Amino acid sequence: MERYVKISKKDFYKWVDSLKKHGKVYAPKRKENTHVFRPIKDSSELDLNYISTILPPKKYYFPQKESLLKFSIKPFETAKAIQKFEEFVLFGVHTCDLAGIQCMDVVFREDPLDPNYINRKDRMTTVGIECLKPCDKHASCVSMGNHVPRGGYDIMLTEIKGSYIIHLNSQKGEDILQGHSYIKKCTQADRNLLDSLRKNKERVFKEEFIGQLTEVYTVFSKLSESGVWDDVGKRCVGCGNCTTVCPTCYCFDVKDELDLNLNDGLRYRWWNSCQMDDFARVAGGEDFRPGRVSRQRHRYYRKFKYPIDKFNRYFCTGCGRCSRTCMAKINLTETVNDLIKEHRNVSIGI
Amino acid sequence: MKNKKPKFAFFDFTDCEGCQLQIVNLNTVLVELLEHIEIVNFREATSERRNDYDVAVVEGSVSTPHDIERLVKIRRQAKTIVALGACATIGGVNAVKNLNPPGIAQHRVYGDKGKNFETLPVKPIDCFIKVDYYIQGCPVHLNEVAEVFKCILAGKKYDMPNYPVCMECKMNENVCLYQKGQDCLGPVTRAGCGSWCINNNNICYSCRGLVDNPAVDAQRDILDKYGLKLDEMLAKFSLYSACGGEKYDQEIKKR
Numbered sequence: 001m002e003r004y005v006k007i008s009k010k011d012f013y014k015w016v017d018s019l020k021k022h023g024k025v026y027a028p029k030r031k032e033n034t035h036v037f038r039p040i041k042d043s044s045e046l047d048l049n050y051i052s053t054i055l056p057p058k059k060y061y062f063p064q065k066e067s068l069l070k071f072s073i074k075p076f077e078t079a080k081a082i083q084k085f086e087e088f089v090l091f092g093v094h095t096c097d098l099a100g101i102q103c104m105d106v107v108f109r110e111d112p113l114d115p116n117y118i119n120r121k122d123r124m125t126t127v128g129i130e131c132l133k134p135c136d137k138h139a140s141c142v143s144m145g146n147h148v149p150r151g152g153y154d155i156m157l158t159e160i161k162g163s164y165i166i167h168l169n170s171q172k173g174e175d176i177l178q179g180h181s182y183i184k185k186c187t188q189a190d191r192n193l194l195d196s197l198r199k200n201k202e203r204v205f206k207e208e209f210i211g212q213l214t215e216v217y218t219v220f221s222k223l224s225e226s227g228v229w230d231d232v233g234k235r236c237v238g239c240g241n242c243t244t245v246c247p248t249c250y251c252f253d254v255k256d257e258l259d260l261n262l263n264d265g266l267r268y269r270w271w272n273s274c275q276m277d278d279f280a281r282v283a284g285g286e287d288f289r290p291g292r293v294s295r296q297r298h299r300y301y302r303k304f305k306y307p308i309d310k311f312n313r314y315f316c317t318g319c320g321r322c323s324r325t326c327m328a329k330i331n332l333t334e335t336v337n338d339l340i341k342e343h344r345n346v347s348i349g350i
Numbered sequence: 351m352k353n354k355k356p357k358f359a360f361f362d363f364t365d366c367e368g369c370q371l372q373i374v375n376l377n378t379v380l381v382e383l384l385e386h387i388e389i390v391n392f393r394e395a396t397s398e399r400r401n402d403y404d405v406a407v408v409e410g411s412v413s414t415p416h417d418i419e420r421l422v423k424i425r426r427q428a429k430t431i432v433a434l435g436a437c438a439t440i441g442g443v444n445a446v447k448n449l450n451p452p453g454i455a456q457h458r459v460y461g462d463k464g465k466n467f468e469t470l471p472v473k474p475i476d477c478f479i480k481v482d483y484y485i486q487g488c489p490v491h492l493n494e495v496a497e498v499f500k501c502i503l504a505g506k507k508y509d510m511p512n513y514p515v516c517m518e519c520k521m522n523e524n525v526c527l528y529q530k531g532q533d534c535l536g537p538v539t540r541a542g543c544g545s546w547c548i549n550n551n552n553i554c555y556s557c558r559g560l561v562d563n564p565a566v567d568a569q570r571d572i573l574d575k576y577g578l579k580l581d582e583m584l585a586k587f588s589l590y591s592a593c594g595g596e597k598y599d600q601e602i603k604k605r
Binding site: 031032033034036054055064065234235236237238239240241244245257258260261262271273276277278292325327328329 | 513
């Protein structure tokens with residue numbers, strides 16, 4: 001198959017309906033005034049005109065609560081909790097969330113490999129969709145470089161003039177496109193349209209941060225002590241919304257749950273967050289990160305400093321969810337810009 | 351084998367007995383639990399009245415001198431005390447009495463004969479006796495009841511959640527009520543209910559009480575952001591937490 005193909009909007013929904021033979025289809029669906037990823041029965045439930053879902057699609061490859069192993073005490077035995085992982089199609093993923101998937105990949109594929117994540121991820125076919133206009137004031141995808149496709153998908157859809165241009169990125173992507181006569185080759189004219197669309201995007205999408213990422217990194221290296229953190233920490237209510245909705249937050253806690261026979265049980269993991277009061281508390285009662293100032297700072301450092309040192313990758317995707325969901329108006333773009341401003345002022349001696 | 355089962359007793363104080371009803375609602379789980387425990391005293395479910403119990407599950411708050419006497423006696427007998435439900439753990443709904451000057455409730459309920467009924471400001475049971483396990487909520491959540499009972503039987507501590515309801519609510523992908531202009535007490539309320547009320551289109555009334563370390567300053571900012579009124583929120587808060595609310599109330603008002 002060609003690397004670029006296209007499908008007319010008239011045939012598009014027919015094709016979406018055909019996807020269920022490749023597994024359950026999870027796609028953005030309307031929920032009250034917002035959207036959520038949900039299994040869809042057919043294309044009528046799909047709504048691609050969305051800003052961002054409440055939770056990122058990470059819930060499908062890193063579920064909120066996930067069984068790890070079954071055990072019994074007498075006789076002492078353990079067994080896999082999940083025997084079979086299902087194939088599924090993750091449909092209509094924005095480029096920011098695709099960046100999130102790539103971040104998770106880096107983390108969970110690091111030694112020791114995370115078998116549950118990999119089992120799910122290997123059975124996932126990802127269909128991306130390109131945003132044509134900036135979504136809202138909360139996103140910072142341009143500064144993070146994620147307003148354009150940068151991989152992490154099996155196919156990418158870009159809507160142009162009554163059609164979707166499809167970029168094919170993998171064998172899995174080819175599998176879901178094959179056998180449909182209405183999926184056509186792209187002409188040179190189509191490719192030119194795609195090029196000019198991307199050029200136009202450079203004009204429409206504006207950088208949200210007042211400095212380049214290199215400067216952001218430098219600022220984070222220098223300003224671990226700053227009034228900006230005091231302000232953010234003071235406003236934080238500690239609800240944990242920011243980390244729950246973050247596409248790159250991957251912390252979890254592991255718990256054992258006994259059956260009522262008090263002999264068999266299940267070990268599971270569930271999402272946990274550095275924003276929780278007890279997160280860094282250890283035996284003996286010592287808390288390594290007391291207070292909301294240090295906890296909020298830590299969250300930012302896990303996006304703009306530590307993962308760059310460790311994986312050479314920013315762990316903010318620019319999706320804007322943390323700012324959108326924050327109860328206390330803590331805004332990621334504002335925080336980063338305030339830090340940059342403070343650093344510039346310090347540098348020139350104000 | 352049978353006599354090795356720990357003996358459980360259930361007692362009620364100032365409350366509606368709804369949390370004991372939840373125990374009965376455990377249904378098949380209760381039947382399975384009975385493989386491991388013996389119930390020797392449970393007014394709402396059995397006619398047996400024995401006082402040789404090991405574990406006392408106490409429902410309700412303390413509101414009379416007689417309550418204190420009875421409670422202390424129960425503590426002396428029981429190896430383990432479980433506080434069951436909002437009234438026992440945080441004072442609960444009946445603590446609204448504390449918001450009025452002393453005597454008002456007696457007069458309203460008993461009229462002229464009010465002075466014959468000695469009454470005290472409502473308090474949770476741990477103001478008087480040591481409590482080993484807490485099961486929060488109004489009513490208690492069945493999963494949590496089962497979990498706590500399993501911990502008791504296994505001799506384990508129960509890790510009561512110390513994070514706000516928002517955490518569970520977000521995981522359930524509910525649309526935030528603040529975005530719909532409603533003031534919900536989720537951001538400061540101890541989780542563990544799986545955002546039960548919000549899942550069912552209600553707000554959180556903080557029936558599980560506050561997290562250990564609520565951010566009162568920040569909660570104030572939130573109300574400002576969404577244009578909500580402090581008094582209305584405090585009124586909601588006092589529905590369940592009139593006992594513990596005093597400190598919170600002062601802190602939030604002082605700015």
